[in-house]
Amino acid sequence: MSDVSAPKGHATEDGMNDASAHAEALNPQASQSSSSEYRIRLPQLPLAVYREVAAHLRQIEDVDAGLLPQTSQTFEYLASQVGGLWISYHSSPNLWAQQRVEMVLSYYSDRFGAWEVV
Numbered sequence: 001m002s003d004v005s006a007p008k009g010h011a012t013e014d015g016m017n018d019a020s021a022h023a024e025a026l027n028p029q030a031s032q033s034s035s036s037e038y039r040i041r042l043p044q045l046p047l048a049v050y051r052e053v054a055a056h057l058r059q060i061e062d063v064d065a066g067l068l069p070q071t072s073q074t075f076e077y078l079a080s081q082v083g084g085l086w087i088s089y090h091s092s093p094n095l096w097a098q099q100r101v102e103m104v105l106s107y108y109s110d111r112f113g114a115w116e117v118v
Contacts, residue, residue, distance in 0.1 A: 036088055036092075038117075040115045040117055041085065043116070047080065047081045050080070051067070053085060053105075060100045062091055063100075063101060064088050064090065066086050067082050067086075068083035068084040069083050070082055084118045
């Protein structure tokens, strides 16, 4: 996998930074399924910020993104009111699109914490 030149994020438990963790989660060659849709979340990210992230990702050519519904049956004030974010590529993702997606995700993870794969 190629190295993405994005801002450095927080280290995860296995010592990888957020950008590396995103790249592995969103890299179709690394994925065992042939699907090009990925689901991630930040448990305490506000709804408005999720919408902002999705809007930024949709500006990237051949990328679409949207919000996952909340699955919790109980309201928690400090938890996100969104279940997560889905990201899909219209065609086989090219390196440029993957790098742009990683840059957007890294920007938000630097401010709100590490993304989790759903």
